[in-house]
Amino acid sequence: MQNGRATKQAPASAGLRLGELIGGLGLLGKRELADALKVSHETGLPLGRVLVMSGYLKDDMLAAVVDAQSMIREGLIDIGMAKKVLAVVKQKQCTLNQALVESGVDSEIKRSNLLGDLLMEAGYIDEKRLKLALEQSTATGLPLGRTLVLSGLIPEELLSIAINAQVLLRDSRVSRAQATQSLRSAFSRHVPIEVPLAEKGYYALPTRQSIRLGEILLAAGVLSEQELMTALEFGLANNKPVGEVLTDLRFIEEATITAALALQKMVAEQSLKLEDATLALSAIYRDGITLEEALNNSSPKDSQKSKSKNTATQTFPEFLQLTKNVTTDELRKAFEAVLLNPQMVAKILDVAGVIDKNVLQEALKSYQLFKQGRLSIEHACVVLEFCRKNQVSVDDALKALNWQQLDQMQKPISTREYDLAKWAEACRTAYAIYELGDLDQAEQMWAEILDRAEEIEINDVRHPRAKEVLAKIYETQNRHNEALDLFLESLKSKRALFEENHFEIAATLNNVASLAYRINDLKLSEFYSRQYLVMLEVLSGPTHPNVASALDNLGLTCHLQNRYEEAAALYQRALDICTNTLGSEHPSTVRVMRKYAATLKALDKNEELSRLNGVVAGTISGSWKTLKLPTEDSLFSDAPVN
Numbered sequence: 027m028q029n030g031r032a033t034k035q036a037p038a039s040a041g042l043r044l045g046e047l048i049g050g051l052g053l054l055g056k057r058e059l060a061d062a063l064k065v066s067h068e069t070g071l072p073l074g075r076v077l078v079m080s081g082y083l084k085d086d087m088l089a090a091v092v093d094a095q096s097m098i099r100e101g102l103i104d105i106g107m108a109k110k111v112l113a114v115v116k117q118k119q120c121t122l123n124q125a126l127v128e129s130g131v132d133s134e135i136k137r138s139n140l141l142g143d144l145l146m147e148a149g150y151i152d153e154k155r156l157k158l159a160l161e162q163s164t165a166t167g168l169p170l171g172r173t174l175v176l177s178g179l180i181p182e183e184l185l186s187i188a189i190n191a192q193v194l195l196r197d198s199r200v201s202r203a204q205a206t207q208s209l210r211s212a213f214s215r216h217v218p219i220e221v222p223l224a225e226k227g228y229y230a231l232p233t234r235q236s237i238r239l240g241e242i243l244l245a246a247g248v249l250s251e252q253e254l255m256t257a258l259e260f261g262l263a264n265n266k267p268v269g270e271v272l273t274d275l276r277f278i279e280e281a282t283i284t285a286a287l288a289l290q291k292m293v294a295e296q297s298l299k300l301e302d303a304t305l306a307l308s309a310i311y312r313d314g315i316t317l318e319e320a321l322n323n324s325s326p327k328d329s330q331k332s333k334s335k336n337t338a339t340q341t342f343p344e345f346l347q348l349t350k351n352v353t354t355d356e357l358r359k360a361f362e363a364v365l366l367n368p369q370m371v372a373k374i375l376d377v378a379g380v381i382d383k384n385v386l387q388e389a390l391k392s393y394q395l396f397k398q399g400r401l402s403i404e405h406a407c408v409v410l411e412f413c414r415k416n417q418v419s420v421d422d423a424l425k426a427l428n429w430q431q432l433d434q435m436q437k438p439i440s441t442r443e444y445d446l447a448k449w450a451e452a453c454r455t456a457y458a459i460y461e462l463g464d465l466d467q468a469e470q471m472w473a474e475i476l477d478r479a480e481e482i483e484i485n486d487v488r489h490p491r492a493k494e495v496l497a498k499i500y501e502t503q504n505r506h507n508e509a510l511d512l513f514l515e516s517l518k519s520k521r522a523l524f525e526e527n528h529f530e531i532a533a534t535l536n537n538v539a540s541l542a543y544r545i546n547d548l549k550l551s552e553f554y555s556r557q558y559l560v561m562l563e564v565l566s567g568p569t570h571p572n573v574a575s576a577l578d579n580l581g582l583t584c585h586l587q588n589r590y591e592e593a594a595a596l597y598q599r600a601l602d603i604c605t606n607t608l609g610s611e612h613p614s615t616v617r618v619m620r621k622y623a624a625t626l627k628a629l630d631k632n633e634e635l636s637r638l639n640g641v642v643a644g645t646i647s648g649s650w651k652t653l654k655l656p657t658e659d660s661l662f663s664d665a666p667v668n
Contacts, residue, residue, distance in 0.1 A: 044073050044197065047095055051109055053116075054082055065294075073197060075239075078267070079291050085267050090115045090122040092196060140195065141170055141259065144188055145180065147206045155179055162427055166408055167415075169259035172252075176405055177429070182454075186251070187212045189258050190219050194229070196262060204228045237293050237300055239268055242286055243278070246307035252404065253277045278311075285310050285317045388413040391420045399448060405429065445482045449475065453492060465499050472496040487523055487530060490516035494537060506545045513538045532561045536576075543583065552583040571614065574603035578618050585621070590628045597622035 045063055048054050054062075054077070062080060066073040074092060077083040083091075094108040103111075107129070114125035142156045151159075151174070163173040171185045180188075191205040200208070200223060211222035223229035240258060243249045249257075249272070261271040269283040286307055292298035298306075298321075306320035389410055396406040412423040423429075456471035472495055479489050497512035517534045524530055535558035542551035559576040566572050581596035601622055604615035619638060626635040 044092065044095055047098075047105075047108070048077070048083075048091060050105070051091075051112055053087070053091070053112075058082055075267075079287070079294075085270065086119075086121075087116065089266055090125070093122045140192055140262070141188055144191060144206060144209060145174075145184075147202075148188075148209045150184060151179055158428065165426060166412055168408065169256055169263060171259045172256050176408060177427075182251075182255075183216065184213050185255055187219050189255055189262070192262050193258070194219070194223075200228050237290060237303070239283075239286055239290055242290055242293075242300075242304060242307060243272075245304045246286075246311060248278060248282060248286070248307065248311045282307075282311050285320075288317060382414075384417070385410075385414050388420050395420070402451075446484075449478055449482060449484065450488075452478070453488070457495065460495060460499065465502060469496065469499050469503075472499065487520065490519040490523075490530075490534070493519075494534065497537070497541075501541055501544070506541065510538070510541055510545075513541060527561050527564045529565055532558055532565060535561065539579065543579075548583050548587050552580065552587075555580045555583060569603050569607065571603065571607050574600040574607075574614065574618065577603070578614075578621065581621065581625070585625055585628075590625050594622065594625045594629060594631075597625055 045059055049056065049059050062073060062076045062082060065080075066076045074083075074088045078085055078088055090112060094103070094112055097103045098105060098108055111122060111125040111129045114120070114128050115122060118125070118128070120128075142151070142160070145151045146153065146156060159170060159173045159177060159179060162168075162177065163170045166173065168176070171180075171189060174180045175182055175185050187209060191200075191209050194200045195202065195205050204223065204226075205219075208219050208222040208226070208228070212219040215222070220229055237245075240249070240254045244251060244254055253272075253275075254268075257268050257271045257275060257277060260266070260275070261268045266274075269287060272278045273280045273283055289298065289303040289307055293300050293303050306317070309315055309320045310317060392401065392406040392410045392413075395401040396403055401409065409420055409423045409427070409429070412418070412427065413420060416423070416426075418426070452471070452475055456468060456475055459471060460468040472492065475492055476489075476496065479492060493512045493516040497509040497516070500506070500509035500512065513534060517531070517538060520528070520531045520534055535554050539551045539553075539555040539558055542548075542554065555576065559573070559580055562570070562573050562576050577596045577600035581593045581600065584590075584596060585593035597618055600618045601615065604612060604618055608615055623635055623638050626632075626638075
């Protein structure tokens with residue numbers, strides 16, 4: 027330590043875990059810490075969250091410990107200094123920064139931005155773009171990740187994966203190198219980061235049902251994904267619990283957070299099912315009922331009715347309805363008429379003195395840019411807030427944020443670049459609708475997307491991928507012939523785009539084989555599954571677990587056609603691969619073993635059957651295992667695959 031400033035330490039303490047630090051500081055006894063670690067492992071909840079929920083630590087103390095842990099890992103302070111400053115935090119109930127100053131350490135210690143570092147190390151942004159984004163983040167007050175998304179530097183999906191990587195790093199679940207490596211894998215495969223971490227043995231998936239606070243809020247419709255990501259990022263940057271950040275940002279009221287935390291604990295303790303917790307929180311947020319009422323299945327409608335009986339509390343529109351002067355439909359149309367005339371709304375607000383006239387002017391301009399499709403609603407809101415804070419025009423705000431290109435004012439609306447960007451945005455929206463399960467709306471949107479793709483000549487992999495999304499919608503609707511036609515069209519397109527062997531082609535072959543199996547066209551399923559198997563062996567190697575799954579699928583089609591010898595040979599190969607790569611007790615291994623046993627029974631090979639250690643050899647059954655194969659870019663990426 028020189029001149030009261032921390033110096034870089036040796037990396038010996040870089041792997042210090044949260045539990046070790048808490049134990050070393052004497053904040054918790056060994057027994058209590060062991061119990062908390064056990065609960066954390068079983069439920070999947072972060073250790074820090076378990077300690078707070080159990081009453082062992084307060085949120086502010088946990089935040090200070092986590093912050094100190096980060097500084098140790100970055101080599102800014104050593105363990106001895108951490109103990110010293112945390113003792114000050116505990117004694118004086120102050121923040122870590124205040125304790126650092128009290129202990130003679132410069133409070134202006136330069137901290138790296140972990141999110142930016144992760145994205146740079148993973149190769150998704152360079153130093154120049156990161157610096158620009160950090161400047162924009164400072165100017166707007168938005169967190170770095172949100173700024174990167176709004177600037178078009180990274181997609182939303184990548185931000186979500188990177189923030190989850192940060193959470194795992196904060197909770198000492200993985201190392202920096204493991205997080206970076208798995209970040210790339212998760213994004214390329216479009217899976218949660220926990221999947222590649224678990225595959226490589228870096229991370230143990232929870233053995234009991236659990237849910238994070240953000241997940242239950244999202245599932246209940248209390249938060250949007252953008253709001254959650256923003257809150258998580260602010261929380262990580264400031265070492266604050268996400269619940270506290272959500273209330274600070276006024277995304278959610280404190281009562282809703284309190285209820286969500288209580289429901290989260292119930293799920294972790296297995297006293298409440300996850301789906302029941304989600305429904306209860308949704309009712310609390312939507313209808314203003316208590317946690318007890320929600321858990322007792324109190325009727326939200328009854329609650330609302332009881333309030334409406336007191337005419338003294340009625341709004342004017344409600345009063346008009348009660349007096350039978352207007353119908354609900356007439357009232358709805360009146361409101362729609364007002365909302366369709368933003369100038370009218372602006373004039374009312376101006377006359378009422380509710381909002382500054384200059385801000386109103388810029389609000390109208392940003393709204394028009396949004397209506398014209400030149401700015402997203404999120405971009406428009408950020409621009410307007412920048413105008414309000416800095417007393418500048420929308421044009422000046424766009425220049426300051428380096429977002430001039432977003433509103434396309436310098437380019438004709440019909441330019442190809444703009445058409446492609448709008449098409450990709452439409453894909454993202456349609457896919458979100460599809461994921462939410464609204465198949466009718468999703469079908470209409472994807473049909474329009476495909477028509478538009480023909481018009482603007484989308485000639486890269488995104489076009490056949492879009493066809494497959496619509497094909498899967500048709501498949502879910504039991505419109506099998508239409509689905510099969512689209513899958514085959516996609517296959518033809520991909521074969522024209524790529525070399526002979528490619529994961530994109532393999533994925534579509536598997537989709538066709540799966541659909542054919544579903545409609546009981548076993549010969550067609552076998553035809554495409556054999557092609558799929560050959561290609562997968564080349565791409566992944568002959569002993570990859572995915573190859574075992576392909577052998578399993580092909581064996582199933584042969585068995586159901588009474589070609590037992592062929593099926594047995596395929597199952598034997600699949601079983602050998604699964605046993606060697608996954609282990610004899612893995613669910614995939616057991617599933618193949620059961621099918622193999624059923625085939626041996628059909629062949630009357632009782633001696634071989636007996637060697638399978640008593641596996642039940644019943645009637646053959648099984649569903650087609652459709653794999654989510656790795657691809658080189660996102661469905662909605664603007665860059666074509668080479």
